[in-house]
Amino acid sequence: MELFIAIFTGTIIAATPLIFAALGELVVEKSGVLNLGIEGMMLMGAALAFWAVTAGCSMPVAIVAGALAGAAASLLFGVLALTFLTNQYAAGLALAIFGSGVSAFLGRGFGSVPIEALHRVDIPILSDLPLIGPLLFRFDPLVYLALLMFVAISWFLYRTKAGLILRTIGESPQTSHAIGYPVIRIRYMAVLFGGLMAGLAGAYLSVAYTPLWVENMTAGKGWIALALVVFATWRPLRVLLGAWLFGGMTILQLQGQALGLQVPSELLSALPYLATIVVLLLISRNRQMLALHFPASLAKPFRPAG
Amino acid sequence: MHPRLELRNISKRYPGVVANDDVSLSIQPGEIHAVLGENGAGKSTLMKIIYGAAQADTGEIYCDGNAIAAHNPAMSRALGIEMVYQHFALFESVSVVENIALSASGAFDLPSLADKIRELSLRYGMPIDPHRQVHDLSVGERQRVEIVRCLLQAPKLLILDEPTSVLTPQAVVKLFDTLRQLAAEGCSIVYISHKLDEVQELCDTATVLRNGKVTGTARPKETTSLELARMMVGSKLPEMHVSPAAPSEKPVLEVRNLSAKARDHFGVDLKDVSFDVRGGEIVGLAGVSGNGQAELIALLSGERTHGHYDAIKIGGTPAAGLRPDERRKLGLAFVPEERLGRGAVPSHTLWENAVLTAHRLGTVSKGLVDRRKASIFAAGVIDRFKVKANGPGATAQSLSGGNLQKFIVGREIALAPKLLLVSQPTWGVDVGASAFIRQTIVDLSRAGTAVFVVSEELDELFEICDRLLVICQGQVSPSLVRTSTDREEIGLLMTGRKMSKDRSGDVALQD
Numbered sequence: 134m135e136l137f138i139a140i141f142t143g144t145i146i147a148a149t150p151l152i153f154a155a156l157g158e159l160v161v162e163k164s165g166v167l168n169l170g171i172e173g174m175m176l177m178g179a180a181l182a183f184w185a186v187t188a189g190c191s192m193p194v195a196i197v198a199g200a201l202a203g204a205a206a207s208l209l210f211g212v213l214a215l216t217f218l219t220n221q222y223a224a225g226l227a228l229a230i231f232g233s234g235v236s237a238f239l240g241r242g243f244g245s246v247p248i249e250a251l252h253r254v255d256i257p258i259l260s261d262l263p264l265i266g267p268l269l270f271r272f273d274p275l276v277y278l279a280l281l282m283f284v285a286i287s288w289f290l291y292r293t294k295a296g297l298i299l300r301t302i303g304e305s306p307q308t309s310h311a312i313g314y315p316v317i318r319i320r321y322m323a324v325l326f327g328g329l330m331a332g333l334a335g336a337y338l339s340v341a342y343t344p345l346w347v348e349n350m351t352a353g354k355g356w357i358a359l360a361l362v363v364f365a366t367w368r369p370l371r372v373l374l375g376a377w378l379f380g381g382m383t384i385l386q387l388q389g390q391a392l393g394l395q396v397p398s399e400l401l402s403a404l405p406y407l408a409t410i411v412v413l414l415l416i417s418r419n420r421q422m423l424a425l426h427f428p429a430s431l432a433k434p435f436r437p438a439g
Numbered sequence: 440m441h442p443r444l445e446l447r448n449i450s451k452r453y454p455g456v457v458a459n460d461d462v463s464l465s466i467q468p469g470e471i472h473a474v475l476g477e478n479g480a481g482k483s484t485l486m487k488i489i490y491g492a493a494q495a496d497t498g499e500i501y502c503d504g505n506a507i508a509a510h511n512p513a514m515s516r517a518l519g520i521e522m523v524y525q526h527f528a529l530f531e532s533v534s535v536v537e538n539i540a541l542s543a544s545g546a547f548d549l550p551s552l553a554d555k556i557r558e559l560s561l562r563y564g565m566p567i568d569p570h571r572q573v574h575d576l577s578v579g580e581r582q583r584v585e586i587v588r589c590l591l592q593a594p595k596l597l598i599l600d601e602p603t604s605v606l607t608p609q610a611v612v613k614l615f616d617t618l619r620q621l622a623a624e625g626c627s628i629v630y631i632s633h634k635l636d637e638v639q640e641l642c643d644t645a646t647v648l649r650n651g652k653v654t655g656t657a658r659p660k661e662t663t664s665l666e667l668a669r670m671m672v673g674s675k676l677p678e679m680h681v682s683p684a685a686p687s688e689k690p691v692l693e694v695r696n697l698s699a700k701a702r703d704h705f706g707v708d709l710k711d712v713s714f715d716v717r718g719g720e721i722v723g724l725a726g727v728s729g730n731g732q733a734e735l736i737a738l739l740s741g742e743r744t745h746g747h748y749d750a751i752k753i754g755g756t757p758a759a760g761l762r763p764d765e766r767r768k769l770g771l772a773f774v775p776e777e778r779l780g781r782g783a784v785p786s787h788t789l790w791e792n793a794v795l796t797a798h799r800l801g802t803v804s805k806g807l808v809d810r811r812k813a814s815i816f817a818a819g820v821i822d823r824f825k826v827k828a829n830g831p832g833a834t835a836q837s838l839s840g841g842n843l844q845k846f847i848v849g850r851e852i853a854l855a856p857k858l859l860l861v862s863q864p865t866w867g868v869d870v871g872a873s874a875f876i877r878q879t880i881v882d883l884s885r886a887g888t889a890v891f892v893v894s895e896e897l898d899e900l901f902e903i904c905d906r907l908l909v910i911c912q913g914q915v916s917p918s919l920v921r922t923s924t925d926r927e928e929i930g931l932l933m934t935g936r937k938m939s940k941d942r943s944g945d946v947a948l949q950d
């Protein structure tokens with residue numbers, strides 16, 4: 134039982150940064166913009182949040198600082214890709230490299246002292262329930278925020294007019310412009326939101342998940358988030374499930390190593406990546422569904438016709 | 440009182456062409472004003488400038504006496520200007536009601552908007568199902584959606600860029616009633632059409648454009664269509680010559696007991712369709728759009744394959760299971776109804792678009808594109824069909840609607856096919872060029888090609904076809920010889936009523 138609880142809660146926690154980053158990227162891509170720089174934005178968020186804690190800021194302030202750092206980094210991408218119509222692949226890769234460089238530079242002053250991690254919230258009565266309490270009600274607040282974001286984003290995309298506008302811009306910015314929507318401005322907002330979410334994901338890593346600063350501590354999670362969005366065929370629920378799957382495999386792999394399984398640990402660490410990709414690949418085979426959810430203008434530069 | 444809309448000295452140039460040259464016009468409240476001109480005369484460009492989707496290089500626009508500075512479509516919508524685009528502005532991945540909600544003001548309430556659409560579209564004689572996805576709609580249905588979307592906004596100025604090019608005659612009648620009523624309530628309407636009889640019936644005044652310049656104004660109701668045509672084209676119209684057909688012994692296209700389920704539950708199932716097209720003759724398919732034409736065309740062109748290989752034979756070879764390129768090898772050429780997207784890749788050049796279907800003519804050798812040959816081929820089409828374009832290097836999307844249509848039809852005809860499949864051959868093509876395209880199709884058939892034409896325009900079918908088929912709810916009628924049938928009979932078959940002539944010669948209807 135103890136083991137089950139450990140695996141379950143571990144899964145949810147390990148999935149949280151991915152949920153933030155991938156949902157943010159989902160919104161960006163739904164607007165037809167491809168930002169490959171998630172890894173860079175996450176690292177900026179992680180570094181800034183960690184720095185804020187060591188500088189004596191409160192946890193909420195530190196987390197907001199991390200999110201804003203991600204947004205600031207995404208603005209850089211936005212200016213390049215949306216205003217100057219640079220190739221989006223190139224601009225995104227540049228952001229990824231830039232973010233990892235800058236965060237490493239900032240992080241040199243941090244030292245290797247751990248900080249006190251974000252506390253979990255204790256909900257009166259609920260947290261003390263047997264089984265249910267430890268399973269569902271002893272997480273830190275960001276875990277709940279991630280789930281809230283999932284609900285909010287699904288609702289926004291498929292139930293509100295603003296969400297409809299965003300999705301249709303992703304299909305055809307020309308048409309959106311022709312019927313009178315400010316395409317560039319809306320895309321900027323989407324990119325900034327994606328940055329905010331990636332920054333949050335980074336902050337979660339450095340102040341809650343492993344309350345420690347290590348250079349390149351995201352360890353490819355930004356890229357996994359990117360892959361999640363594609364393999365989830367641009368659908369929020371599948372992003373969520375994919376993130377949990379990845380989180381679950383990560384924890385199982387750790388447990389496997391702890392139990393001393395006779396499998397090379399490198400192979401075990403590759404398992405979550407492999408399993409996530411295989412499963413998502415299998416569910417994304419339906420071509421027609423794919424065509425319906427795929428933002429047709431993805432990564433294509435747009436300039437309003439004059 | 441100020442005019443509703445006033446244009447002063449509007450000029451707009453694109454690379455290699457002056458689309459609008461010092462155009463001025465004014466439209467009063469309640470006036471229905473036609474803008475006429477050949478393909479490429481600059482009509483759509485002028486409309487986009489009025490709507491703010493394109494910016495004029497020089498000139499001013501006044502709405503109700505106020506100058507509009509820094510124009511854009513959002514500003515137009517705020518001012519009560521609505522526009523039906525020639526190339527529709529609809530999103531394919533979402534439903535009809537969502538598309539309409541995007542340009543509707545007011546609360547975002549899809550269910551009640553859907554009810555309103557259902558009710559109003561019925562009243563306007565253009566019934567649409569608000570919950571269908573736009574990518575499943577035929578162009579005729581898309582046109583209805585575009586029009587209903589604009590009418591729902593109760594506009595002050597309504598711009599209609601060829602709104603009736605793929606509407607059924609019945610829907611056009613209803614549309615005109617609606618437009619007259621709108622005008623009576625004070626809405627100004629700008630109306631573009633190549634169908635001069637429509638313009639004469641509907642419009643109070645007309646401005647004629649040629650090569651971007653205003654060449655005259657007219658009162659269509661007091662002018663003959665011949666005169667109007669002459670003002671547009673600047674010369675006399677060509678006359679059609681249709682010599683009697685000499686059909687080949689063996690059919691080139693044989694369709695036998697073709698049944699197919701629709702691709703989605705909104706489509707129409709084809710039920711036991713059988714017909715032949717022989718070399719040297721033109722067979723037309725009449726019918727209200729959305730009665731299975733899309734399914735039939737997809738099956739004939741190879742976009743969709745069928746398990747019974749013998750259900751479709753091309754030149755005697757079972758072809759129902761073949762891919763489009765394999766069918767093209769058997770001598771099939773195909774003009775789809777959607778010219779942007781299926782007929783041509785919008786952002787690619789004309790010569791690249793030519794390569795897409797003309798690879799048999801040596802434009803591709805050993806897997807490499809022979810750019811020189813492709814350019815020569817494209818230039819040949821441009822020249823022969825008088826396509827107004829900035830050479831083979833122009834992108835497909837830079838062409839005016841009618842000119843792109845001429846290019847696509849021309850490209851397929853230039854392949855000298857054994858079997859030509861055309862959908863809406865003269866969609867949006869001006870009077871002169873339509874006559875030319877029809878004549879070329881007739882000449883092609885008389886040289887031995889089997890031609891199958893799908894069109895909603897009965898006039899066109901009657902002008903060129905030797906035999907006619909009527910499709911209704913997935914069933915195709917036995918063929919009717921053109922010279923022994925009439926519009927009335929076809930019209931009844933289109934609405935699904937069978938007609939039998941009894942001995943006395945009276946017409947009896949059966950439902």
Ligand SMILES: Nc1ncnc2c1ncn2[C@@H]1O[C@H](COP(=O)(O)OP(=O)(O)OP(=O)(O)O)[C@@H](O)[C@H]1O
Pocket residue numbers: 453454456457458476477478479480481482483484485525827828829836837838839840841842867869
């Ligand atoms: N985006 C563009 N880039 C370059 N040239 C363009 C562009 N849009 C239009 N043109 C050119 O401007 C001219 C006028 O085009 P326009 O679409 O206004 O013609 P039109 O009168 O609407 O013709 P049609 O009856 O065929 O629709 C054409 O020669 C066309 O090639």
Ligand SMILES: [Mg+2]
Pocket residue numbers: 482483484525600839840841
């Ligand atoms: Mg036009």
